[in-house]
Amino acid sequence: MTFRRAVLSLVCASSFVAPAGFADAQQNVDMSALQAEAVRRTREYLRINTVNPPGNEVESMRWFARILKQEGIQFDTATSAPGRGNIWARLPGGSEPALVLLHHMDVVPADSKYWDTDPLAAETRDSVIFGRGALDTKTLGVVQLETFLALKRAKIPLKRDVIFMATADEEAGGNFGAGWVVKNHPEAFKGAGMLLNEGGESALEDDGRMQFAIEVTQKTPLWLKLTSVGRPGHGSTPSPASAEHADGEPADRDARQARYRDRKVRRQLGDAADLNERKAITRFARGGTRNRCTGTTDRACCAA
Ligand SMILES: [Zn+2]
Numbered sequence: 001m002t003f004r005r006a007v008l009s010l011v012c013a014s015s016f017v018a019p020a021g022f023a024d025a026q027q028n029v030d031m032s033a034l035q036a037e038a039v040r041r042t043r044e045y046l047r048i049n050t051v052n053p054p055g056n057e058v059e060s061m062r063w064f065a066r067i068l069k070q071e072g073i074q075f076d077t078a079t080s081a082p083g084r085g086n087i088w089a090r091l092p093g094g095s096e097p098a099l100v101l102l103h104h105m106d107v108v109p110a111d112s113k114y115w116d117t118d119p120l121a122a123e124t125r126d127s128v129i130f131g132r133g134a135l136d137t138k139t140l141g142v143v144q145l146e147t148f149l150a151l152k153r154a155k156i157p158l159k160r161d162v163i164f165m166a167t168a169d170e171e172a173g174g175n176f177g178a179g180w181v182v183k184n185h186p187e188a189f190k191g192a193g194m195l196l197n198e199g200g201e202s203a204l205e206d207d208g209r210m211q212f213a214i215e216v217t218q219k220t221p222l223w224l225k226l227t228s229v230g231r232p233g234h235g236s237t238p239s240p241a242s243a244e245h246a247d248g249e250p251a252d253r254d255a256r257q258a259r260y261r262d263r264k265v266r267r268q269l270g271d272a273a274d275l276n277e278r279k280a281i282t283r284f285a286r287g288g289t290r291n292r293c294t295g296t297t298d299r300a301c302c303a304a
Contacts, residue, residue: 115130
């Protein structure tokens with residue numbers, strides 16, 4: 001999804017504004033300028049080293065604080081431990097339950113040996129920005145930030161408060177981040193009735209329809225100490241060759257890949273809503289192609 005569509009869908013998704021207000025929002029916001037600003041900021045953000053551990057999110061917290069200050073928006077910050085920063089700000093609106101735009105500032109480690117670019121350089125190649133945290137979740141943070149700033153700049157009348165929040169430590173349990181803010185600064189969430197974060201998502205389809213994906217839970221950490229050899233990768237997007245999935249698998253890489261593929265297909269079949277979808281997944285797993293990606297098949301398609 002392009003940045004423009006992401007912002008539009010966020011603005012729509014939140015029902016921040018009355019219908020007339022939304023039309024104003026579209027007119028009053030210079031989307032091209034906003035997009036250029038978002039790209040520049042995404043690259044700046046990716047260059048701030050917030051690899052967790054140790055996180056050091058105070059650096060990115062200060063970066064957000066500078067931007068909010070420039071825009072004349074009040075904000076609060078809190079450090080949950082040395083180097084672990086959190087920041088939030090609120091645009092006042094009407095009496096509807098407030099909406100929180102939440103993302104985490106920390107990223108998982110990256111070994112530059114396995115990267116084509118410096119993972120903290122935010123290089124652009126063929127109009128794609130490469131950097132640790134680009135997907136998880138610094139780009140989301142910038143989309144939320146620019147939406148928040150656009151609402152403020154355009155003086156859009158809001159039906160509800162909108163809260164921007166960037167937290168530490170999501171990748172290692174959240175004890176210094178969102179969980180800590182809930183416990184120690186409950187006022188940050190005052191009046192909140194909805195929260196947009198990674199995982200669940202909204203999208204503006206080509207035909208103008210809104211799509212909402214709702215995530216009801218996430219896996220939780222089980223800390224074990226293991227030594228495993230293989231390619232590094234993010235635990236949320238397993239690859240058959242990655243170190244964390246090598247343990248307990250057949251030693252031969254082809255056998256591992258076959259087992260992994262079988263397991264994945266079985267899981268997808270279990271998710272498939274109807275017979276046609278099941279057939280499409282089976283065909284795809286056998287090396288066929290799919291013309292159309294929808295619903296659960298879309299996720300399978302993207303993951304495959
Ligand atoms: Zn994440």
